[in-house]
Amino acid sequence: MARLIDIENRPDEAIAAAVSALADGFPIGLPTETVYGLAADATNPQAITRIYETKGRPRFNPLICHVATLEMAERHAAFDPLSRRLAEAFWPGPLTLVLPRRPKSPIHDLASAGLDTIGLRCPRGFAGAVIAAFGRPLAAPSANTSGKISPTSAAHVAADLGEKIPLILDGGPAGVGVESTIVKVEGDRLRLLRPGGVAAEEIEAVAGRPLIRPAASGATIEAPGMLASHYAPGAAMRLDAAAVSPGEALIRFAGAAVAGEADAVAVFDLSPSGDLAEAAANLFDFMKKADATGATAIAVTAIPRTGLGEAINDRLARAAAPRP
Incomplete structure (x- = not known):
């Protein structure tokens, strides 16, 4: 069963244990402000494979990579002026930007499902401290069996994946409760790939242009959360x-x-x-x-x-x- 560490009472122990498990190539349960993530080293193909295996996730479904700062993100992706403006306005926070991946980025192809773009997010709170201590981006989809309801507490993660991962950091209930909003800049267009924790109206106010809503069902999978059937309970x-x-x-x-x-x-x-x-x-x-x-x-x-x-x-x- 996964080791559970309360980050409020034992923050230093939590970071040390997280860095150790991540360095060994294992995914961990990591609290973010949106939902709990199944986080692993985004540069390690074995670690990323363990994410897919633990979740039972299709490998054509790309992963969001989480960074500690905008500067870390810039080492892995090319920012156009509008994407930079959005990052400066909403990071750290529940906004993911889909950006062209830099050719020399060590983020592994498995994390992007072979696409030439990468989804990047800078989370608020303790997750950012873990990423900064680890020093590399973390691929982190929601910490649940693929297609099922996303977890918003450490107890949710433990009930679903506790037998499959070594560590869960307990940060209490997730404050936002739904995954990040995902957007992509394409020339002068701004596309909404997935609605989420930042309202579309807030993004449009900063961008100064409308968000183009997701295409109909059956569109190419460009980002997490675009599968037609997802987040499903048993009933x-x-x-x-x-x-x-x-x-x-x-x-x-x-x-x-x-x-x-x-x-x-x-x-x-x-x-x-x-x-x-x-x-x-x-x-x-x-x-x-x-x-x-x-x-x-x-x-x-x-x-x-x-x-x-x-x-x-x-x-x-x-x-x-x-x-x-």
């Missing part, structure tokens, strides 16, 4: 529900009453006050709890699509998509 998901049936669990928003909720197996409210940031932080945890009830299905009421609601609805749609 079927039913979205925009106006009523709940006996045997179903209910996930609602803003305290709105739902017909039949008295007969629901369980009721979870993402944010009784209607706060989308609170809803995003609770989303994956409540999906896991609803699934654990043994409900025949999980009914989810409509969530506003503005701000962080765009990311919430993206995750719900992929969770509810037909399973491969």
Whole structure:
């Protein structure tokens, strides 16, 4: 079983243990502000292979590489002026930039799934300290079995992958609760590859131009989180529900009453006050709890699509998509 270290009470021990495991080529459970990541040395092909094997992740699905600073990122990718402006505005934070990889970057091809671009993010908080101490970028997809609900606590990681990895750093509940927003600059166009922890409206305000939304299902996989079916619980998901049936669990928003909720197996409210940031932080945890009830299905009421609601609805749609 993975060793669990509380980073608040034992930060120095946590960093030392993380650097040791990473140097040995093993992935670890690493808390970030978005979700917990399965982090390993992005320059080590054996370490990256262990990420794919641990998650059961398709190798055509690229990984985000996490850096400690913009300066570290510049050693691995070429920044155009707009990408640099976005990095300066939102890093450290939940924004991933897809950029041309520098030919001499030691980030291994396995991390980028053979693409000539690389997704880079500078996380807030303790993850940045671990990366700085290690001195190399960390490839870090979410620390869960591929396609399942992303983890927002150390307990989630331990329940899913605890038998497969040597170390989990416990940083408490993830503050953002959904993965990073992924964008890519293409000439004078700015494309949104995945909505996430930075609202599209905030990015557009800094960029001074609109974000082009993701293409229809079936588009080329350019970044994580673009598979049609993803983030899925064991139970079927039913979205925009106006009523709940006996045997179903209910996930609602803003305290709105739902017909039949008295007969629901369980009721979870993402944010009784209607706060989308609170809803995003609770989303994956409540999906896991609803699934654990043994409900025949999980009914989810409509969530506003503005701000962080765009990311919430993206995750719900992929969770509810037909399973491969």
